[in-house]
Amino acid sequence: MRTTLDLPESLLNEAMLVTNTDTKTAVIVKALEELVRKSKIAGIKKYQGKLDLDINLDEVRDRK
Numbered sequence: 001m002r003t004t005l006d007l008p009e010s011l012l013n014e015a016m017l018v019t020n021t022d023t024k025t026a027v028i029v030k031a032l033e034e035l036v037r038k039s040k041i042a043g044i045k046k047y048q049g050k051l052d053l054d055i056n057l058d059e060v061r062d063r064k
Contacts, residue, residue, distance in 0.1 A: 021027040
């Protein structure tokens with residue numbers, strides 16, 4: 001999909017250096033993937049300590 005963006009050149013160049021990415025498209029795709037990943041992690045973290053999982057690790061790992 002083609003989209004026209006007005007991005008700060010210095011920020012884009014810095015992101016390309018930090019991620020060792022050769023193209024502007026690749027660095028933007030990488031940034032969007034990271035944004036989605038962090039959003040999913042934040043969604044999962046809201047359940048931390050709220051779920052009571054009755055799991056026996058020895059059974060899961062086939063230990064007897």
